[in-house]
Amino acid sequence: MxxxxxxxxxxxxxxxxxxxxxxxxxxxxxxxxxxxxxxxxxxxxxxxxxxxxxxxxxxxxxxxxxxxxxxxxxxxxxxxxxxxxxxxxxxxxxxxxxxxxxxxxxxxxxxxxxxxxxxxxxxxxxxxxxxxxxxxxxxxxxxxxxxxxxxxxxxxxxxxxxxxxxxxxxxxxxxxxxxxxxxxxxxxxxxxxxxxxxxxxxxxxxxxxxxxxxxxxxxxxxxxxDRPNETQRKAVLGGALQALGLTSGQIEKFVAVTGKGKGCHGFTFSDLTQRLLPAIVLDAYPARGVDPARALEIAQQMHPTPPFEEQKP
Ligand SMILES: Nc1ncnc2c1ncn2[C@@H]1O[C@H](COP(=O)(O)OP(=O)(O)OP(=O)(O)O)[C@@H](O)[C@H]1O
Ligand SMILES: [Mg+2]
The missing domain is CATH 3.40.50.300 (P-loop containing nucleotide triphosphate hydrolases)
Structure with missing residues (x-):
């Protein structure tokens, strides 16, 4: 052009x-x-x-x-x-x-x-x-x-x-x-x-x-x-994790660890759909099925995308 x-x-x-x-x-x-x-x-x-x-x-x-x-x-x-x-x-x-x-x-x-x-x-x-x-x-x-x-x-x-x-x-x-x-x-x-x-x-x-x-x-x-709150994280993760055989008690833990923590902002929507869920699946693939404890470990070790910092105009 x-x-x-x-x-x-x-x-x-x-x-x-x-x-x-x-x-x-x-x-x-x-x-x-x-x-x-x-x-x-x-x-x-x-x-x-x-x-x-x-x-x-x-x-x-x-x-x-x-x-x-x-x-x-x-x-x-x-x-x-x-x-x-x-x-x-x-x-x-x-x-x-x-x-x-x-x-x-x-x-x-x-x-x-x-x-x-x-x-x-x-x-x-x-x-x-x-x-x-x-x-x-x-x-x-x-x-x-x-x-x-x-x-x-x-x-x-x-x-x-x-x-x-x-x-x-x-x-x-x-x-x-x-x-x-x-x-x-x-x-x-x-x-x-x-x-x-x-x-x-x-x-x-x-x-x-x-x-x-x-x-x-x-x-x-x-x-x-904004980033998803607890209810929204549950809505995004719930169906997917349930389909992988996790109980609602186990799903609650995922909802908790992906939220805001000490000095840490929570996961974005795309962190959940494009990083966490694929990482859980690919960790198990192709040798075995998804193990809930291992999947939770993956969630705990993953760092959410840093928030977009507004520069001073
Ligand atoms: N509210 C939501 N519910 C379910 N999935 C979502 C939601 N928001 C984002 N996602 C997931 O995250 C992916 C990325 O979202 P999208 O590209 O719309 O983000 P964005 O706000 O445009 O981000 P950026 O500012 O980085 O461009 C979507 O393809 C979808 O998989
Ligand atoms: Mg965009």
């Missing part, structure tokens, strides 16, 4: 997803303890793609409140998912479109753009990527817009690993190039909002504390993500 040619749609968004679909529905259902985030995100995205829904609601309950609805409907189409590593932000952002598609009975396309793997190369690349991403989103959404308030379909642009954008434009250390990226992002959000297009942007970042004020101000909602 040179500075002058726009990356192609396939190059920019390698893994476009269309909802409803069986696979994302399953992935979404597997997420534990995020019911509040799921419900809020579905509602916001649902309204962005189908503003007529709110009109119908007002008609029924508050026929005099039309003017007030503008405040709800004119919010910029941006939701920020912020929080600790491995806490389900990407997984939720990639699959929530399925719930919205089913609820609104329309087809939704996800355009996933990760800013960590791309856009850290040549000067100007992040800005160019973002501008191109918004161009494609505007083009696709404009085709789906309809005049009767109910879109024929919708687009979700996922800007993942957006830490580079979560830096304040006011920060003195902020590189000129990053600032241009933030500006391109804000311009893109404003384009979608002004066009009242059936499109929404979901941005994921670990660095809420450093989120640019102009980005923050535009967010219709900021959803935060």
């Amino acid at each position: 040179t500075a002058h040619t726009r990356p192609g749609l396939d190059e920019l968004f390698e893994r476009r997803l269309t909802f409803p679909d069986f696979e994302p529905q399953e992935r979404l259902a597997r997420l534990v303890g995020l019911d509040d985030q799921k419900a809020r995100l579905t509602k916001i995205l649902g309204l962005l793609v189908n503003p007529a829904g709110l009109d119908a609601w007002a008609q029924r309950h508050h026929p005099d409140a039309k003017a007030l609805l503008k405040h709800v409907l004119r919010r910029p189409p941006l939701v920020v998912l912020a929080g600790d590593v491995g806490s389900g932000k990407t997984e939720l952002a990639e699959t929530i479109g399925d719930a919205v598609a089913r609820q609104e009975k329309i087809e939704i396309t996800l355009f996933p753009l990760s800013l960590s793997s791309r856009g850290q190369g040549r000067v100007g690349e992040m800005t160019q990527l973002l501008s191109a991403a918004f161009d494609y989103t505007v083009e696709a959404a404009a085709k789906l817009k309809s005049t009767n308030g109910r879109a024929r379909g919708a687009v979700i642009l996922l800007v993942d690993e957006a830490d580079a954008l979560a830096q304040s434009r006011e920060s003195a250390q902020m590189h000129h190039e990053d600032r241009a990226g933030v500006n391109a992002f804000i311009r893109g959000i404003d384009r979608l909002a002004n066009g009242q297009l059936p499109a929404a942007v979901v941005m994921c970042t670990n660095r809420l504390g450093a989120l640019d004020p102009a980005v923050k101000r535009r967010a219709a909602d900021i959803l935060s993500f």
Whole structure:
């Protein structure tokens, strides 16, 4: 990609997803303890793609409140998912479109753009990527817009690993190039909002504390993500360990050792699903079955991923 040619749609968004679909529905259902985030995100995205829904609601309950609805409907189409590593932000952002598609009975396309793997190369690349991403989103959404308030379909642009954008434009250390990226992002959000297009942007970042004020101000909602509490750890581990033949008494011990300890933060969701459970299985494989005592030892020896430390902006 040179500075002058726009990356192609396939190059920019390698893994476009269309909802409803069986696979994302399953992935979404597997997420534990995020019911509040799921419900809020579905509602916001649902309204962005189908503003007529709110009109119908007002008609029924508050026929005099039309003017007030503008405040709800004119919010910029941006939701920020912020929080600790491995806490389900990407997984939720990639699959929530399925719930919205089913609820609104329309087809939704996800355009996933990760800013960590791309856009850290040549000067100007992040800005160019973002501008191109918004161009494609505007083009696709404009085709789906309809005049009767109910879109024929919708687009979700996922800007993942957006830490580079979560830096304040006011920060003195902020590189000129990053600032241009933030500006391109804000311009893109404003384009979608002004066009009242059936499109929404979901941005994921670990660095809420450093989120640019102009980005923050535009967010219709900021959803935060944390490490799993006891109930959530039990929900993630319980089914898997039970299937391996462990008793509920034994499972309780796993829930306890994966929690906060003295001077130690607890396991992340991804520590449980992507490190601990595989480690237990692979330790036993292929010679024998899983031994509960040995499995607990593995859990006790494993160190949770350190929390993401907010740098001072
Ligand atoms: N709430 C959850 N319930 C069940 N599994 C989860 C949950 N959150 C995360 N996981 C598991 O952890 C994996 C990583 O999650 P994800 O990639 O969404 O984390 P993230 O919040 O985007 O982290 P990062 O900030 O590092 O990008 C998921 O694929 C899933 O297996
Ligand atoms: Mg992620």
